[in-house]
Amino acid sequence: MTPSETSLRLHQFQGLEPGPRFIVLGAVHGNETSGSQGIARVAAELDAGALELVRGTLTLLPVTNPRAYRLRQRQGDRNLNRNLRPDATPLDYEDRIARVLCPVLAAHDVLLDLHSFQSVGQAFAMIGPPDNDGSLQPFARAAEEQALVLRLGVRRIVEGWLDVYARGVQERLARTPVADRAGLLSTDPEYGVGTTEYMRRRGGYAVTLECGQHEDPAAPETAYQAIRAALAHLGMVEQAPPAPCAEPEFLRLVEVVDRLHAQDRFERPWASYDPLHTGQRVATRHDGTPVLSPLDGYIVFPNERAQPGNEWFYLARSSPRRLTA
Numbered sequence: 001m002t003p004s005e006t007s008l009r010l011h012q013f014q015g016l017e018p019g020p021r022f023i024v025l026g027a028v029h030g031n032e033t034s035g036s037q038g039i040a041r042v043a044a045e046l047d048a049g050a051l052e053l054v055r056g057t058l059t060l061l062p063v064t065n066p067r068a069y070r071l072r073q074r075q076g077d078r079n080l081n082r083n084l085r086p087d088a089t090p091l092d093y094e095d096r097i098a099r100v101l102c103p104v105l106a107a108h109d110v111l112l113d114l115h116s117f118q119s120v121g122q123a124f125a126m127i128g129p130p131d132n133d134g135s136l137q138p139f140a141r142a143a144e145e146q147a148l149v150l151r152l153g154v155r156r157i158v159e160g161w162l163d164v165y166a167r168g169v170q171e172r173l174a175r176t177p178v179a180d181r182a183g184l185l186s187t188d189p190e191y192g193v194g195t196t197e198y199m200r201r202r203g204g205y206a207v208t209l210e211c212g213q214h215e216d217p218a219a220p221e222t223a224y225q226a227i228r229a230a231l232a233h234l235g236m237v238e239q240a241p242p243a244p245c246a247e248p249e250f251l252r253l254v255e256v257v258d259r260l261h262a263q264d265r266f267e268r269p270w271a272s273y274d275p276l277h278t279g280q281r282v283a284t285r286h287d288g289t290p291v292l293s294p295l296d297g298y299i300v301f302p303n304e305r306a307q308p309g310n311e312w313f314y315l316a317r318s319s320p321r322r323l324t325a
């Protein structure tokens with residue numbers, strides 16, 4: 001598949017009975033193609049009549065960033081999954097996608113966004129906040145989001161992204177003189193708004209599914225099974241809904257630690273979800289100061305190539321929130 005860069009190819013199936021409006025995205029990051037493969041398989045089953053949509057609207061977007069997909073890289077001009085908003089005067093390629101994508105997302109109730117990741121590890125899902133009426137990310141559909149994520153076939157579930165991201169932005173700004181702020185990639189809490197955050201802002205709910213390592217042959221199957229499970233759970237196909245995951249591992253991101261200097265270095269090559277205990281040495285600053293874990297938990301999204309002034313790794317611990325199905 002070599003999609004055109006100048007258009008987005010949406011497949012839409014309308015059940016003849018009313019039901020949820022469900023959209024599935026693949027390749028928001030162009031080198032993450034397991035979702036595209038899972039989507040293609042579901043589309044082929046629908047075309048062949050092997051799978052019948054009965055209720056609601058299913059929209060499949062197998063390649064959300066066609067330029068990045070053609071280039072086999074994460075992004076075209078910038079990360080589509082940050083600062084996502086419809087802009088009347090787009091400045092770059094991803095802005096032009098967002099101008100089309102945002103109204104499409106807003107016309108749906110539920111989003112499943114399919115990704116994959118760089119390092120070896122098991123598939124996991126990310127969800128939004130509990131119900132709240134705060135200013136950063138007010139939300140009222142946590143119960144529906146939880147019920148969905150528990151049926152997607154993964155055990156590890158992570159929350160807390162936008163909170164921690166916004167707090168990291170505040171700390172980054174507080175320690176950086178105004179004249180130096182241009183060197184920071186991310187000085188605006190809005191920068192943390194991707195597909196799922198945009199969906200929640202527009203009244204929907206959304207799950208990010210990280211299907212496995214980019215090249216893991218099991219990742220397309222994970223993506224496919226998740227779409228099928230979601231369709232059954234949402235009552236859009238005539239199939240028994242899947243049982244919820246009995247023993248989810250539910251983690252909350254609690255802190256982001258920035259790299260401050262080019263000679264700041266990790267204690268060892270970390271992988272996401274490596275366990276940490278309180279006081280354990282995670283890294284060393286360029287002047288020899290140790291960076292110690294403040295908690296019993298896990299390191300998440302370590303990036304040994306982080307630019308100084310920007311996010312280096314996240315810390316997570318068991319979430320105190322109860323996940324009910």
Ligand SMILES: [Zn+2]
Nearest residue numbers: 029032115116
């Ligand atoms: Zn991704």
